Amino acid sequence: MPRYALKIEYDGTPFSGWQRQSHRPSVQGAIEAALARLEADVPSIAAAGRTDAGVHALGQVAHCELRKDWEPFRLTQALNYHLKPAPVAVIDCARVEDDFHARFSAIERRYLFRLVARRAPMTLELGRVWQVPHPLDLAPMRAAAAHLVGRHDFTTFRASICQAKSPVKTIDALEIEETGFPGGQEFRFRLRARSFLHNQVRSIVGTLERVGAGAWSPGQVRAALDARDRAACGPVCPPHGLYLAAVGYGRDPFAGA
Structure with a gap:
């Protein structure tokens, strides 16, 4: 499965933090919901750091795996379309090697x-x-x-x-x-x-x-x-x-x- 690195900007005000939580809005949850609109059963994404509730990001990095070989620009545009109206934006995207890990490679x-x-x-x-x-x-x-x-x-x-x-x-x-x-x-x-x-x-x-x-x-x-x-x-x-x-x-x- 092709692996992609995502550079993400977000306003943390409405979120309980980066990490997905049951019945509470999270940045991870918003991005994974957008990915699910593109492909079914997308594996959980990983981030460079788990920001707390209310904390913002100018350059958070996460990685994801998809079945389709997406052109990075088109993947960025598709994700940003499905992220609306959440205050989250993918500002850069790149295809990366399979051993790249947003957290452990940092x-x-x-x-x-x-x-x-x-x-x-x-x-x-x-x-x-x-x-x-x-x-x-x-x-x-x-x-x-x-x-x-x-x-x-x-x-x-x-x-x-x-x-x-x-x-x-x-x-x-x-x-x-x-x-x-x-x-x-x-x-x-x-x-x-x-x-x-x-x-x-x-x-x-x-x-x-x-x-x-x-x-x-x-x-x-x-x-x-x-x-x-x-x-x-x-x-x-x-x-x-x-x-x-x-x-x-x-x-x-x-x-x-």
Whole structure:
């Protein structure tokens, strides 16, 4: 059966997350329903990462197997037609080797978190950013973030329900940029690693926000990391500012698409 890689964009607001669930809407369920309109008995699809409820994606990757040898452009168009009106779109598609796996072949995942500091309510970006009503200071957040780059035991920044075998992960990059936003400022957190623990990004951003607000010092973030204790973590920020931005592979499956 021909195997295809799909690059997917979605608004996670109406979904219970990526993973298919009984009696609850999911991104996986929406895509599999669209595939079922093309062929019967399509095997379950696999994704590079299982995003939580409310989390968005700019470049999620999944793979599927179909009986028909589809031309990738036509498969993209057909899937997008049957995905309507769900806020999910296939933005790229490529035929891949049989040993390609969206999750296990991935060597890097990139996340973006958008945080807006302003007092006025959100309108156009409602549900797509985390809003706080107070100003934030970029410099101490960057200083605190530097403590988290590299290989560490991230028990403090790991959800209690995390199923990963080890809390040890390597964050290759954690960059924060500040940009203007109507009535306030936007802070964009960009994180890059081979893989992440459950709620790791949201735990880190929620803690760094406390530093930017002046409630924590950068040194307290280092102490929290060293504590290896979930109770030492700052608040976990909400999911709606989080985006799975990109997934990297040793050989980009979409390079020739």
